[in-house]
Amino acid sequence: MRVRALFFAGAREIVGAAELTVDLAEGCTARGFVDALCAQYAALDAHRSSLRVAIDGAYAGWDDVIADGAEVAVIPPVAGG
Amino acid sequence: LVESPIDVAATMALVARADAGAIDLFLGVVRDHAPDAEGRTWPVTLLEYEAYRPMAIAEMSRIVAEIEAAIPGVKLAVTHRVGALKVGDAAVACVASAPHRGEAFVACRRLIDEIKARVPIWKREHGPDGAYWVGWHDARCGH
Numbered sequence: 571m572r573v574r575a576l577f578f579a580g581a582r583e584i585v586g587a588a589e590l591t592v593d594l595a596e597g598c599t600a601r602g603f604v605d606a607l608c609a610q611y612a613a614l615d616a617h618r619s620s621l622r623v624a625i626d627g628a629y630a631g632w633d634d635v636i637a638d639g640a641e642v643a644v645i646p647p648v649a650g651g
Numbered sequence: 652l653v654e655s656p657i658d659v660a661a662t663m664a665l666v667a668r669a670d671a672g673a674i675d676l677f678l679g680v681v682r683d684h685a686p687d688a689e690g691r692t693w694p695v696t697l698l699e700y701e702a703y704r705p706m707a708i709a710e711m712s713r714i715v716a717e718i719e720a721a722i723p724g725v726k727l728a729v730t731h732r733v734g735a736l737k738v739g740d741a742a743v744a745c746v747a748s749a750p751h752r753g754e755a756f757v758a759c760r761r762l763i764d765e766i767k768a769r770v771p772i773w774k775r776e777h778g779p780d781g782a783y784w785v786g787w788h789d790a791r792c793g794h
Contacts, residue, residue: 576703578701578703578771578773579701579773579775579784579787580773580784580787583784617787620786620787624703624706624771627705627706627709628706628709628710629769643703643706643771645703645771646773646784646786646787647785647786647787648767648768648769648770648771648772648773648786649767649772649773649774649784649785649786650700650702650707650731650742650743650766650767650770650771650772650773650774651679651731651742651743651763651766651767651772
């Protein structure tokens, strides 16, 4: 299945794109999604513990399953205000 | 979520009502220095804010709804600015109205604390040694 992966701030700079189409196995979880990205981008792996994932505009739990066609965002530490 | 200077009066007008005897306002303002990784301060000349826009708006709405449900009688509003901000510019305006000041202060404090913890907005600090994303420590060494 395919998802739209979004990257922001420092994560975007490491990946080199604000948006990518990513192929994932059926039943892939938020954790599996980040594992796959960190395997591909070592610099992102260095920030692994500070990353969160949002699925379709809301924070996801690590075991949440990603649906085909979802918008999945890598959320670095937020710094609003 | 706005890109131009925040209209504080307009944000306050969103919560003003006849039965509210208190309106609390918090402004988050760009200051001229920030702590570095070693706890020293360094000068800041410019802050660039970016947002995951649809989620930022949705998350701010969820926070407002949660606090309004938790503290009866309170009404909240928030405006956050994105883009390039200079020292002295307001980045965020949080307002809370309530029948009495106690609930208004508590709700406004909780609102800004939740925004800082949860809303997908990032800022890049520019100083004499370059620029880095706040909270993304290795970035300062890597660029």
